[in-house]
Amino acid sequence: MQKDVIKNWLFTVNERIQEKKDFLSELDRAIGDGDHGVNMSRGFAEAVQKIRDNEPADIAGLMQTVAMTLIAKVGGASGPLYGTAFLKAAAYLKGKADVTVRELGEAFKESLIGIKQRGKAELGQKTMVDVWEPVVEKWLSYDGAVDFDELRALAEASLEKTKDLEATKGRAAYLGKRSIGHLDPGAYSSYLLFDTLFNELKGVKA
Numbered sequence: 001m002q003k004d005v006i007k008n009w010l011f012t013v014n015e016r017i018q019e020k021k022d023f024l025s026e027l028d029r030a031i032g033d034g035d036h037g038v039n040m041s042r043g044f045a046e047a048v049q050k051i052r053d054n055e056p057a058d059i060a061g062l063m064q065t066v067a068m069t070l071i072a073k074v075g076g077a078s079g080p081l082y083g084t085a086f087l088k089a090a091a092y093l094k095g096k097a098d099v100t101v102r103e104l105g106e107a108f109k110e111s112l113i114g115i116k117q118r119g120k121a122e123l124g125q126k127t128m129v130d131v132w133e134p135v136v137e138k139w140l141s142y143d144g145a146v147d148f149d150e151l152r153a154l155a156e157a158s159l160e161k162t163k164d165l166e167a168t169k170g171r172a173a174y175l176g177k178r179s180i181g182h183l184d185p186g187a188y189s190s191y192l193l194f195d196t197l198f199n200e201l202k203g204v205k206a
Contacts, residue, residue, distance in 0.1 A: 001098060001100070001101070001104070002098050003062065005201070006062050006063075007055075007062055008200055010051065011048055011051075012200065013192060013196045014044040014048045016196055017037075017040050017041050017192060018044075018045065020037065020189075023188075024037030024040060024185050025185075027184070030182045032076075032185060036078060036186065036189065037185075039078055040074060040189055042073055043078075043079065044066075047070065051065055059098070060093040060094045060096065063086045063090035063107075064090040067083045067085075067087040068087075070086065071083030071087075084111070084114040084115060084117075085111035085112075085115050086111070087114070088113065089108060089110060091110070092107040092110045101146050101201060109140060115129060124165060125165070125167065126162050126167040127167075127184060127186055127187065130161065130184065130187050131155055131158045131162075134158045135194050138151060139151060148198040148199070148201050151194070152199065155191050155194040155198070156191060156195065158187070158191070159187050159190075159191040162184040163180075163183050164180060
C-alpha cells in the first residue's frame with residue numbers, strides 16, 4: 001500500500017475521534033479522570049494539522065509525526081501509550097516506500113509489545129491491550145488474504161468484552177468490582193483506530 005492509504009486512515013480516525021470526543025470522556029468519567037475524549041481529540045487534531053502543514057515523505061514519517069504529537073499533547077496515560085504504539089510502528093516501517101498488509105500487521109505487533117511494556121498491562125485487565133492483542137494476533141494468523149470484515153468484527157467484540165472485566169490497571173483499578181459494567185475508554189479509542197483502518201484497507205491486496 002502507498003502512503004496515501006495510511007494518511008487517509010489517520011485523517012478519518014481524527015474525524016471519528018472528534019465525533020466521539022464527548023462519548024469517550026463520558027466512558028472515562030465512569031472509571032477514570034473523564035478527559036480521554038478531550039485529550040485524544042486534541043492530540044489527533046494537532047497531529048493531522050502537522051501532517052497537512054509539512055507532509056512526511058513516507059509511512060514511517062506519518063507514524064513518527066503522530067507519535068511525537070501524541071506524546072507531547074495528550075495527557076494522562078493515553079499520550080505515552082498511543083505515542084509508543086505509533087513510535088514502534090514507525091521504527092518497524094522505517095525506510096519502506098510502501099508496505100504490505102502483512103508488514104503493517106507486523107508493525108502493529110511491535111506497537112502492541114510497546115504498549116504492554118509501557119503500561120505494564122496484559123490481556124484481561126480492562127485496558128487498550130484487550131482490543132490490540134486479539135486483533136493483532138488474528139491479523140497475523142492469516143496465511144494470504146486478510147479478512148478485514150472479520151477483523152473489524154473482532155475489534156468490536158473485543159471492546160464489548162471489556163464491559164465485563166474488572167479493572168486492575170490504572171485509575172480504574174481503584175474502583176475494583178465497581179469498574180465492571182463499563183466499557184474501557186482506551187479500548188474504545190483503540191476500536192475506533194482499528195475499525196477505521198480495516199475499512200480503509202478493504203480492497204488493498206495482501
